[in-house]
Amino acid sequence: MTIDELAEAITEALDRYGWPEAVRGVKQFCIDFENADDCVRREMLNAEPRSTGSRAFDAMLAGLAEHLAFHHGLRVPRWALDPRRSVDDEWWFATDTPTLRPLCFVDTPAAFAGRGVFLPRSALANV
Template identity: 35%
Template sequence: MRPNTLAEAIARIQSGVAWDVALAEFVDTFDLARTTEARYETIEEEPALTNDCRLDALAGAIAEYLAKQRKLGRVPAWASGPKRNLDTPWFTATNASDAMREYLTFSSPAEFASRNIFTEERPLRRARGHLNPAGRGTS
């Protein structure tokens, strides 16, 4: 079942769902929202802090990034809380070489880099196929 909010996605991760699965499902929910207000509602509720500093910071980065990239007009206040930042850098690429770390340092969106999270240039992009609104192929 796809989470309706970022808070639900983080709760699903806490219950054992893989990060990439829960966050991808949330991004789909966000992208399928029909209005700017409906999109904002998916990030408005603060996700519970998890005691995983990376996940807590990532939630803040995702909320701010989506709000700014999709021009929602505001970012939830919770996203800039002190627990939404990392003390040490996190390079999201597994076993990143020095060259990859340098690339990620300069390519990471500000919403991530400001929290000490270094990731790809377009971190929440999703592959899209030829699907109609019901999610079925058009052929």
């Protein structure tokens, strides 16, 4: 699955089930990424993903690409560095449990936090 295909799956999950199911798709993408070789990993991140219709998820995809590329010694795709792929007006938490938000502040990787997206590291599998 490419990150563009993930964007399509997120859009569908948001329409049908809501954002918690869309976050689970991100976790599966991370698992698939971990199991791929570097050539496939580059292909997974290379093409700019379509918009999910959610500024938060578009920012999450950019953070995901930067995070995965950094941790696997790959070049961060140019599209992921676009400042429009961030949540400018407010922070977005990938949890609907307010008591987990402090954990998100501490546990969120920098590539996500810098875009205003906060999620527990566990949402990214073992990355």
